[in-house]
């Protein structure tokens with residue numbers, strides 16, 4: 064099977080990227096995933112291109128928030144450094160295993176995470192190590208039968224997962240399927256992370272307590288989803304990182320995972336999560352909030 068790769072936009076400078084903003088925004092809108100290659104964006108440059116995209120997509124990072132020419136201080140305030148390699152004690156598994164399992168981004172927030180910009184500012188892991196896998200949830204949804212689509216549209220799940228290093232905010236109550244904010248397409252939003260304290264369970268079906276039959280059907284569909292993410296390579300986009308790659312990803316719809324095979328500080332990302340312009344960090348801690 065041929066490996067699916069994220070769309071690539073080769074750019075020579077910030078100016079070049081800004082001149083091709085329509086192309087970049089179009090790829091983000093249509094495919095939900097692209098990588099800018101060929102130019103190593105400084106923090107200020109990264110924030111600048113993101114802010115211009117934010118003007119198009121109504122993100123919290125936009126030129127109103129950070130100006131058209133942000134300062135270095137502003138860039139430091141809006142961008143974070145991470146990369147799953149910052150723990151000096153991390154034990155390293157092979158590049159075929161997962162460093163971070165399949166998940167959808169922070170669906171406990173009422174104001175969802177809409178996108179991420181991940182710039183690999185340092186990468187010296189071995190080839191094929193520390194890859195990021197993506198799977199488009201709107202595409203996964205289309206694999207379901209019509210009956211299963213209708214079934215999942217009526218599902219509210221109860222689940223819990225630590226937020227950052229903290230626990231005790233949940234449980235959370237979220238819909239299995241949500242409408243994509245750009246395309247309006249149905250999008251599976253079931254958290255699949257093995258790090259959940261409570262794995263998403265069927266809580267209400269069509270507003271009612273579920274029957275045993277509905278519980279069993281839900282369990283089958285949830286297991287199917289996890290199986291598809293791990294086993295269906297036809298769904299998968301593979302980002303094999305080179306230093307300087309800057310990914311732009313629609314995190315409302317892209318399940319993602321990271322493979323292992325790298326050691327401490329071999330992989331450093333400078334990133335930002337994008338939310339809607341006016342957002343808060345309220346959580347889905349009650350059914351009433353749905």
Ligand SMILES: [Fe+2]
Pocket residue numbers: 166167168319
């Ligand atoms: Fe993530």
